[in-house]
Amino acid sequence: MTLLRFERQQLIVPDKGMPPTDIYVVLSGATRAGLINRRGKRVTIEIEEPGHVFGGLSLEPSPEPRYFIEALSGTVLGRVSGSHFLKVTQPGNPENFGHVMRLMVRGMWQAFDRHVNFAGARTRVRLIEQLLELGGKFAARDKRGIILNVRVTRQDLADLIGASRQLVSALLNDLEARGALQRERHRLILHESRLREILAAGSSRHGVTPSRRPRA
Numbered sequence: 001m002t003l004l005r006f007e008r009q010q011l012i013v014p015d016k017g018m019p020p021t022d023i024y025v026v027l028s029g030a031t032r033a034g035l036i037n038r039r040g041k042r043v044t045i046e047i048e049e050p051g052h053v054f055g056g057l058s059l060e061p062s063p064e065p066r067y068f069i070e071a072l073s074g075t076v077l078g079r080v081s082g083s084h085f086l087k088v089t090q091p092g093n094p095e096n097f098g099h100v101m102r103l104m105v106r107g108m109w110q111a112f113d114r115h116v117n118f119a120g121a122r123t124r125v126r127l128i129e130q131l132l133e134l135g136g137k138f139a140a141r142d143k144r145g146i147i148l149n150v151r152v153t154r155q156d157l158a159d160l161i162g163a164s165r166q167l168v169s170a171l172l173n174d175l176e177a178r179g180a181l182q183r184e185r186h187r188l189i190l191h192e193s194r195l196r197e198i199l200a201a202g203s204s205r206h207g208v209t210p211s212r213r214p215r216a
Contacts (some may be wrong), residue, residue, distance in 0.1 A: 006071035029075030
């Protein structure tokens, strides 16, 4: 395995030096994956944690030009040639190969699941579910709550839940006022029990009305 280091916001894919037939494993840091829409705007689809695997799919020998992956933070990838990957994981190792394939498609299925469940849900509910999902990926816990040790922008959150950045800002302010999260410089600290209380109320037919309610 060859180690590759990327600075924050550095483009990983597409790049001529990153053969799409090779296998890449996120060893540390985080990556942002997305598409460039028809208006030329970059839209975040998924944020992946260490352990995520991508590349090497023979059905897609070259990266789709609209698709991109970049380092969300200082990130280290491990690169393995596609031929060596198959040699290690396939012959006589079906369990190994199955495990790696599950890692490779996990993010895709999580994205599908999120968008299916987001359909018809209020924006506040979608935002809380996304925050809890990120907390599960990048959690560091202390007495204050769940610390997101990855810098996720409001635009990233807006892309992930299908909302405007302005609405996400208003909702984050509202959640902070409700004691569901706090901000520490560029990090968010999530108060999980309070977030789940608001989530349960917002998911029910008779959700509570916040004291300062942004339009959602």
